Amino acid sequence: xxxxxxxxxxxxxxxxxxxxxxxxxxxxxxxxxxxxxxxxxxxxxxxxxxxxxxxxxxxxxxxxxxxxxxxxxxxxxxxxxxxxxxxxxxxxxxxxxxxxxxxxxxxxxxxxxxxxxxxxxxxxxxxxxxxxxxxxxxxxxxxxxxxxxxxxxxxxxxxxxxxxxxxxxxxxxxxxxxxx
Amino acid sequence: xxxxxxxxxxxxxxxxxxxxxxxxxxxxxxxxxxxxxxxxxxxxxxxxxxxxxxxxxxxxxxxxxxxxxxxxxxxxxxxxxxxxxxxxxxxxxxxxxxxxxxxxxxxxxxxxxxxxxxxxxxxxxxxxxxxxxxxxxxxxxxxxxxxxxxxxxxxxxxxxxxxxxxxxxxxxxxxxxxxxxxxxxxxxxxxxxxxxxxxxxxxxxxxxxxxxxxxxxxxxxxxxxxxxxxxxxxxxxxxxxxxxxxxxxxxxxxxxxxxxxxxxxxxxxxxxxxxxxxxxxxxxxxxxxxxxxxxxxxxxxxxxxxxxxxxxxxxxxxxxx
Numbered sequence: 089x090x091x092x093x094x095x096x097x098x099x100x101x102x103x104x105x106x107x108x109x110x111x112x113x114x115x116x117x118x119x120x121x122x123x124x125x126x127x128x129x130x131x132x133x134x135x136x137x138x139x140x141x142x143x144x145x146x147x148x149x150x151x152x153x154x155x156x157x158x159x160x161x162x163x164x165x166x167x168x169x170x171x172x173x174x175x176x177x178x179x180x181x182x183x184x185x186x187x188x189x190x191x192x193x194x195x196x197x198x199x200x201x202x203x204x205x206x207x208x209x210x211x212x213x214x215x216x217x218x219x220x221x222x223x224x225x226x227x228x229x230x231x232x233x234x235x236x237x238x239x240x241x242x243x244x245x246x247x248x249x250x251x252x253x254x255x256x257x258x259x260x261x262x263x264x265x266x267x268x
Numbered sequence: 269x270x271x272x273x274x275x276x277x278x279x280x281x282x283x284x285x286x287x288x289x290x291x292x293x294x295x296x297x298x299x300x301x302x303x304x305x306x307x308x309x310x311x312x313x314x315x316x317x318x319x320x321x322x323x324x325x326x327x328x329x330x331x332x333x334x335x336x337x338x339x340x341x342x343x344x345x346x347x348x349x350x351x352x353x354x355x356x357x358x359x360x361x362x363x364x365x366x367x368x369x370x371x372x373x374x375x376x377x378x379x380x381x382x383x384x385x386x387x388x389x390x391x392x393x394x395x396x397x398x399x400x401x402x403x404x405x406x407x408x409x410x411x412x413x414x415x416x417x418x419x420x421x422x423x424x425x426x427x428x429x430x431x432x433x434x435x436x437x438x439x440x441x442x443x444x445x446x447x448x449x450x451x452x453x454x455x456x457x458x459x460x461x462x463x464x465x466x467x468x469x470x471x472x473x474x475x476x477x478x479x480x481x482x483x484x485x486x487x488x489x490x491x492x493x494x495x496x497x498x499x500x501x502x503x504x505x506x507x508x509x510x511x512x513x514x515x516x517x518x519x520x521x522x523x524x525x526x527x528x529x530x531x532x533x534x535x536x537x538x539x540x541x542x543x544x545x546x547x548x549x550x551x552x553x554x555x556x557x558x559x560x561x562x563x564x565x566x567x568x569x570x571x572x573x574x575x576x577x578x579x580x581x582x583x584x585x586x587x588x589x
Contacts, residue, residue, distance in 0.1 A: 107300070114300040123289055140302055207284025209277050217390065228278040229285045233407070250383050253398045253413055258390050260269050263277060 110147045113159060118143070120230065121167050124240075127225040128171035130214060138174060142167050164240040212262050213255075220255035223248055271412055272461045369402075370425050372456070373435040377402045378411060380440070382422040385415060392417040395442045397453070399462060412462040416442035416451045417469065426478040428454075433505040433512040437465070439483050441476045450474035454483060454503060458531055465503055466529050466557070481515040492523065494588070499525040502581065504572065506531050511572060511579040518581060520562040521588045528581075530556035530574060537575065542568035544585050 121142050125135035145166055213224050222241065226232045227248075234252070238245040269277075371377045379400040385391040394417040400408040419442035426439040437456035443449065451469035455462055468474075473488035473496075482502050489497035500520060505512045520526060526545065530536040538558040540547065545560040545568055553559050560570070562585045570581040 111300045118299050119289070123285075126289070140299065143299060207281065207288060209281030210284035210288060213278075213281055213285075224278075225285070229282045249381065249398075249400070249408075252410065253381065253383050253396055254385065254391070256274060256410070257385070257396055257413060257415055259278075260274050261391075263274070264269050 106147065106150050109150060110143065113146060113163065114143055117160065117163050121163060123230065124164060124167050124222075124226070125171055127214075127222050128168070128218070129174055134174060138167065138170050141170055145170075161236075161239050165242070168240060168242070209263070212259060215262065216255055216258055220251050220258060223251040224255040224259065227252055270461065270463055271410065368425060370399075370427065370438060371436075372427075372438060376435055379408060380425055382442070391415070395419045395422060397440050397442070399438075399455075412455060414440070414453050414455075414464060414467070418447075418449075419444050419451060421445050423450075423476075426476075426483075428456075428478055428483060428503065428514050429481060430505055430512060430514050432510075433507045435505075437503055437505075437514075439476065439478060443474075444470075448473050450476060452476040452485070454501060454529070456503060456505070456531075465531075466501060466527070480518070482518060497525070499527055501527045501529065503529045504531060504536065504574075504579070506574070506577070509577055511574060511577045513572075513579055513581055516580075516582060517584065519584045519586065521586055522562050522565060523588065524562050526560045526562070526570075526583070527553065528558045528560075528570070528572065532556060532574070537573045539571045540568055541571055542566060544568040545570065545583060 118139065122135055122139045125138040125142075126132065129135055129138065142163065146163060210229075213221055213229075215221075216224060223237055226237045226240070227234070232240070234245050234248045238248045241248070367382075368380050369377060370380055379402055381398045381400070383396045383398060385394050385396050387393055392415070394415055396413060396415045398410060399412040401411040402408055421443040423441040423443065426441075428437040428439060430436050435457050437454060439452060439454055441450055441452035443451075449470045449472055451471065452467065453464050454466040455464055457463075458465065468485065468487075471485070471487040473486075475486040477484050482500050485499040485501060486496050487499075488495060491497075498521070500518060502513060502515070502518065518526065525548075528536050528538055536556055536558045538547070538560070540560065544562065544564045544566050546563045548559040548561060562583070565585050565587050568583045568585060570583060572579050572581065
């Protein structure tokens with residue numbers, strides 16, 4: 089688990105300190121936040137918006153960061169909460185046909201974004217249901233440990249493992265179908 | 269597709285993801301500047317904030333009143349109404365999945381999970397068995413998984429001990445209680461990875477156990493006098509170039525079968541020296557397997573070879589009681 093960089097152990101107080109800490113956090117975690125957001129919402133521009141909003145909140149609440157978790161976990165949790173908010177928002181719902189069954193919505197989501205995603209395996213992972221693809225992507229693409237994923241997603245490690253297993257099995261099925 | 273092949277594809281997927289994201293990574297300085305600027309734009313003088321707070325309170329009271337009127341009429345309040353797709357996408361409560369720990373050797377310990385699979389996950393309902401290899405530092409790596417479709421009952425894992433090989437083998441099984449069927453997997457190391465050596469699904473009135481060091485499969489079969497077909501399964505491992513069997517002697521009844529499973533895809537060449545065992549066509553069992561049926565009583569020996577090394581298995585055949 090990574091811990092904070094500058095300012096670790098004490099809260100940044102002056103504007104310069106806050107900006108310096110933010111710059112460090114953006115450099116350190118910006119790309120990971122963007123990826124996590126993308127794994128969740130599967131839309132490049134929405135992910136970029138979320139990423140910006142995440143660091144906006146980080147900047148606003150830097151002085152409230154209690155240090156009882158690492159910056160890394162704190163930022164990831166903010167990202168997850170914003171992703172959930174966006175998916176439940178009116179904007180996101182407008183993008184998807186309303187009142188459809190989960191499978192139909194998932195299929196519509198897939199059709200909407202699959203054109204942009206290159207790579208056979210990557211796109212197959214992205215076609216997995218949300219809760220499975222997030223865990224698979226964080227574990228295999230971002231090389232996070234199950235304990236870290238559990239902390240970020242706010243679920244138990246046991247549940248992370250369950251999702252990993254189910255995700256792998258479903259992915260195996262999808263990739264095997266492709267082979268045939 | 270085995271675990272290793274899937275791992276390899278996921279490594280490929282990681283590279284593809286890297287290529288995909290490299291095209292739209294924001295410049296850190298720009299991102300930080302925008303975050304600071306946006307954060308400052310959202311700052312309001314205290315008086316404005318107080319007014320906004322008051323307005324929000326009024327709006328909340330109105331919304332609450334409206335909600336109180338609407339709730340009894342809302343669609344989702346009707347009994348039996350389906351939750352929305354987004355609500356369904358939330359995770360189910362975590363139940364403790366059955367777990368046990370097994371060891372296939374001094375340095376090979378595994379944690380086994382039996383995870384229910386559901387239609388909601390896009391899978392056939394059943395049980396997925398997963399083996400996590402526990403390393404010295406306590407971390408766990410997925411080593412093997414297999415799905416038992418339409419099964420709802422977990423059977424305890426059974427070990428087939430090999431005193432002369434590096435690792436023991438494992439027998440895992442699950443049952444379909446509604447239809448009285450079982451499925452099982454005989455798993456062990458093959459080319460440094462845990463793989464399925466032999467598997468069966470949907471065995472009617474089936475039973476699988478480990479007796480005297482070998483796996484014994486029983487399944488309903490009308491063609492048998494007893495109504496049961498009994499098959500003894502003997503895996504053959506290769507250790508330091510030698511063929512290693514879990515036992516050196518086995519007892520069969522006339523009509524019972526003996527299945528030899530080799531550790532590679534090469535042919536298992538086995539021959540009944542006493543002629544009391546009849547070899548069946550290998551095709552249904554794969555090139556690494558040889559199936560024999562005991563045809564007469566007496567003492568026989570199966571001479572086994574993989575072209576490089578050899579071993580033998582003494583077989584005592586008795587009449588059925």
